[in-house]
Amino acid sequence: MATAGLGFFSSPRPPRQLCYNSRFSPLFRKASPLSPKATRFSAAINLTSATAFPDHKPDRFIDDKTVIIQTNILACPICYNHFIWNHKPQPSMYSLSQSTLECSTCQKTYYGNDTHIDLTISSGGKAYGETMAASTEIFRIPFISFLYERGWRQSFSLWGGFPGPEKEFELMQDYLEPVMGGNIIDASCGSGLFSRLFAKSGRFSLVVALDFSEAMLQQCYEFINQEENFPKENIVLVRADISRLPFASSTVDAVHAGAALHCWPSPSSAVAEISRVLRPGGVFVATTYIMDGIYSLNPFLKPFRQRFAQVSGSHIFLNEKELEDLCTVCGLVGFKCIRNGRFIMLYAMKPT
Numbered sequence: 001m002a003t004a005g006l007g008f009f010s011s012p013r014p015p016r017q018l019c020y021n022s023r024f025s026p027l028f029r030k031a032s033p034l035s036p037k038a039t040r041f042s043a044a045i046n047l048t049s050a051t052a053f054p055d056h057k058p059d060r061f062i063d064d065k066t067v068i069i070q071t072n073i074l075a076c077p078i079c080y081n082h083f084i085w086n087h088k089p090q091p092s093m094y095s096l097s098q099s100t101l102e103c104s105t106c107q108k109t110y111y112g113n114d115t116h117i118d119l120t121i122s123s124g125g126k127a128y129g130e131t132m133a134a135s136t137e138i139f140r141i142p143f144i145s146f147l148y149e150r151g152w153r154q155s156f157s158l159w160g161g162f163p164g165p166e167k168e169f170e171l172m173q174d175y176l177e178p179v180m181g182g183n184i185i186d187a188s189c190g191s192g193l194f195s196r197l198f199a200k201s202g203r204f205s206l207v208v209a210l211d212f213s214e215a216m217l218q219q220c221y222e223f224i225n226q227e228e229n230f231p232k233e234n235i236v237l238v239r240a241d242i243s244r245l246p247f248a249s250s251t252v253d254a255v256h257a258g259a260a261l262h263c264w265p266s267p268s269s270a271v272a273e274i275s276r277v278l279r280p281g282g283v284f285v286a287t288t289y290i291m292d293g294i295y296s297l298n299p300f301l302k303p304f305r306q307r308f309a310q311v312s313g314s315h316i317f318l319n320e321k322e323l324e325d326l327c328t329v330c331g332l333v334g335f336k337c338i339r340n341g342r343f344i345m346l347y348a349m350k351p352t
């Protein structure tokens, strides 16, 4: 079992002190018969940590109201440059609602509504619209987003070996330890089950709940509003495509992607984007389904997966080696994982 217990929820540790020159300690892992890099749940994972991330201070004021925040992580998805921002330096659910963000370079304006800010490239388009693969589009259906935390997500435990959100949250703590106190993107957050846990933990300076589905973001917003004393000042809800992330390069401390990698139309474009936005030493933690071991001996598996991906857009059932290679080709290092049946939680890091 991972060492963090449920007591963690009732008494979160305070965020770590921000500092510049710390070194990252190597992460400890236990070997498993599955692979030298895999860890089963039963293995204890004890990680030591140090942090190294910059203060998020705005560094240029134009006047009292308008600020260009060079160190703010949000950026135009077209040119990846900073926004002219006319609110408080730290974006939050309060400050982004109904706000407008203008790119300092291409001058495109992005608009926030009651629930989220739309930072997709096609936002604001009047005639042009794009349809994504089925594995993305299905989650835009309001009924699916309504069902998501009301049975759909729970079914992953039955057939996929997913331990469930609380346990998954507990399992990832050691992987996230080196970046505690920094910002975290919950990429493809769905209805925000992990974004809410990240925000409530008090361990991150900013949580970005990001998804392509407006319906999922609406659900996330409603769940947040249903909770008393939810810390809304350190969470923002952003609509974006995982293959075109609206963040400046090397500004993000951690990216988490729960049960989502297999839904992305191009996992390599997505992980390359994640790699671009992570700062040196930043971490990527993701869960997905795998199929390997004796299954990989089946000569029909690969052609089946290819056909399935063509039809549905879903890249389900990669194997551990493929996932490690995916991280490596996208410039991430130090691959590690925890496995249980068809469930895998993987970790990789941007080189320091």
Ligand SMILES: C[S@@+](CC[C@H](N)C(=O)[O-])C[C@H]1O[C@@H](n2cnc3c(N)ncnc32)[C@H](O)[C@@H]1O
Pocket (backbone or CB within 6 Å): 132, 135, 136, 139, 140, 153, 187, 188, 189, 190, 191, 192, 193, 194, 210, 211, 212, 213, 216, 240, 241, 242, 243, 257, 258, 259, 260, 263, 264, 265
């Ligand atoms: C199975 S849900 C995972 C939700 C949540 N992270 C969890 O752990 O349960 C997959 C999510 O990926 C999102 N998604 C699919 N394609 C996407 C894309 N191109 N960009 C961003 N998010 C995408 C879907 O909208 C959906 O919310």
